[in-house]
Amino acid sequence: MKIYIALVHYPVLNRKGETITSAVTNLDIHDIARVAATYDLEAYFIVTPLMEQQELVRELTGHWIDGGSPNSDRKTALSMVRITPSIDETCKQIEAETGSCPLVIATTARHRNKTVGWTELRTKVEAAQELNEHASMLLLFGTASGLAEPVFEQVSGVLEPIEPQRLYNHLSVRSAVAITLDRLLGNCR
Amino acid sequence: MKIYIALVHYPVLNRKGETITSAVTNLDIHDIARVAATYDLEAYFIVTPLMEQQELVRELTGHWIDGGSPNSDRKTALSMVRITPSIDETCKQIEAETGSCPLVIATTARHRNKTVGWTELRTKVEAAQELNEHASMLLLFGTASGLAEPVFEQVSGVLEPIEPQRLYNHLSVRSAVAITLDRLLGNCR
Numbered sequence: 001m002k003i004y005i006a007l008v009h010y011p012v013l014n015r016k017g018e019t020i021t022s023a024v025t026n027l028d029i030h031d032i033a034r035v036a037a038t039y040d041l042e043a044y045f046i047v048t049p050l051m052e053q054q055e056l057v058r059e060l061t062g063h064w065i066d067g068g069s070p071n072s073d074r075k076t077a078l079s080m081v082r083i084t085p086s087i088d089e090t091c092k093q094i095e096a097e098t099g100s101c102p103l104v105i106a107t108t109a110r111h112r113n114k115t116v117g118w119t120e121l122r123t124k125v126e127a128a129q130e131l132n133e134h135a136s137m138l139l140l141f142g143t144a145s146g147l148a149e150p151v152f153e154q155v156s157g158v159l160e161p162i163e164p165q166r167l168y169n170h171l172s173v174r175s176a177v178a179i180t181l182d183r184l185l186g187n188c189r
Numbered sequence: 190m191k192i193y194i195a196l197v198h199y200p201v202l203n204r205k206g207e208t209i210t211s212a213v214t215n216l217d218i219h220d221i222a223r224v225a226a227t228y229d230l231e232a233y234f235i236v237t238p239l240m241e242q243q244e245l246v247r248e249l250t251g252h253w254i255d256g257g258s259p260n261s262d263r264k265t266a267l268s269m270v271r272i273t274p275s276i277d278e279t280c281k282q283i284e285a286e287t288g289s290c291p292l293v294i295a296t297t298a299r300h301r302n303k304t305v306g307w308t309e310l311r312t313k314v315e316a317a318q319e320l321n322e323h324a325s326m327l328l329l330f331g332t333a334s335g336l337a338e339p340v341f342e343q344v345s346g347v348l349e350p351i352e353p354q355r356l357y358n359h360l361s362v363r364s365a366v367a368i369t370l371d372r373l374l375g376n377c378r
Contacts, residue, residue: 027216035364037357073359118377163376168226170262175224175367178360182368183377187352188307 001128002098002136003185005177006045006090007032009053011148022144024053026060031174033077039181042097042136044080045090054083087140087151094136102136106147106155107180109162109169116157122184139180141173190317191287191325192374194366195234195279196221198242200337211333213242215249220363222266228370231286231325233269234279243272276329276340283325291325295336295344296369298351298358305346311373328369330362 007028010021024046036044046057061078069075084090087104094102105116128135140147140155152158162171162179171179182188196217199210213235225233235246250267258264273279276293283291294305317324329336329344341347351360351368360368371377 031361031364034357034360038352038355038360040355040357073357076357077359162371163227165376166227166229168223168229168262168265170266171223171227171367172220172363174361174363175220175227178364178367179371179375182351182371183375186368186372187354188372 001125001133002042002094003039003125004042004045004090004094004102004136004138005032005036005181006047006084006087006138006140007173007177008087008140008142008147008151009046009048009050010086011150012142013145013148015145017145019148020144021048021050024048024057028143028174029057029060029078029081030074032177033080035178035181036080037077039185041080041181043082045082045084045093047084047087047090049085054085057081057083087154090138094138098134098136100134100136102138103157104138104140104155106140106152106158107142107176108146108152108158109171109176110146111161111164112152112158114158115160117160118183121157121159125184141177141180143173190314190322191231191283192228192314193231193234193279193283193291193325193327194221194225194370195236195273195276195327195329196362196366197276197329197331197336197340198235198237198239199275200339201331202334202337204334206334208337209333210237210239213237213246217332217363218246218249218267218270219263221366222269224367224370225269226266228374230269230370232271234271234273236273236276236279238274243274246270246272276343279327283327287323287325289323289325291327292346293327293329293344295329295341295347296331296365297335297341297347298360298365299335300350300353301341301347303347304349306349307372310346310348314373330366330369332362
């Protein structure tokens with residue numbers, strides 16, 4: 001199974017619950033690209049409709065990919081980054097590559113109905129790996145205060161929050177991506 | 190069992206393998222404090238012998254703790270940060286608090302002899318929780334290119350690398366801390 005992740009900058013919520021387009025950050029690009037490379041994903045999509053933000057991502061990654069940097073590890077990681085204007089366009093790219101629509105799974109820090117459990121999703125991924133299926137999965141992560149409501153209505157499933165029973169529930173999206181990929185794809189099970 | 194983590198800025202290695210003191214970064218403080226709060230640790234130590242760097246950490250955390258910031262979640266997380274000049278001094282603080290020396294476990298991205306396995310350490314932590322022991326554990330994470338050799342000679346154990354069989358092996362320390370705490374303390378098992 002081919003696994004993709006997308007870091008979504010629109011549509012996401014701000015702290016007041018309003019729908020915004022968040023700004024891309026250099027560290028989100030680097031940290032998450034390194035996690036994506038570690039767990040051997042197909043690609044890491046940065047989703048933003050803003051042209052100048054897309055250009056910024058190209059500049060920030062280009063420095064490492066084409067700039068003759070001696071840090072080839074970073075180059076490997078940043079080469080996984082792709083830029084798309086929307087979640088829909090991301091799915092289309094994956095479909096063009098794999099021949100079928102990906103299973104799209106949203107992530108959230110809040111309790112929601114109809115969530116997919118960790119074990120259930122991991123089992124599904126493992127089953128698809130064994131069958132060597134051409135299936136693909138796209139995991140969506142929201143920046144700012146998380147994905148906006150309409151996203152949840154379009155996806156195939158919503159993954160259970162990371163530690164829902166804990167008092168403190170405010171991981172950075174970078175930490176959430178690392179933990180999620182380790183839980184679904186890590187070898188320490 | 191009381192669990193502590195330390196982000197070590199000295200002694201660590203640079204890319205050439207030389208021992209250096211690395212600089213503290215704002216994002217290491219924030220991201221790791223939020224992970225520490227999520228997994229309900231006792232404290233998160235920032236270890237640096239440099240007085241001006243210690244002062245910088247105080248400024249960066251003080252803004253959120255005392256500055257009247259409306260973000261109380263961030264305040265909760267950053268209140269876990271403590272500053273110590275060395276690993277030894279960190280152990281002494283824990284001993285003063287708990288009555289005994291902590292079990293000190295180093296982390297590494299490279300294969301080493303005598304590593305403690307993930308399941309072994311998790312089982313040990315769970316057993317200590319159940320017995321309600323006054324035991325404590327300090328997990329050490331190296332910044333830059335990782336902890337310097339003398340650290341490994343002083344610790345009680347070295348934790349197995351995160352995904353040692355993978356081709357790409359260059360997670361950020363922020364991602365490594367998130368994955369490590371989830372593997373040892375997370376409820377998704």
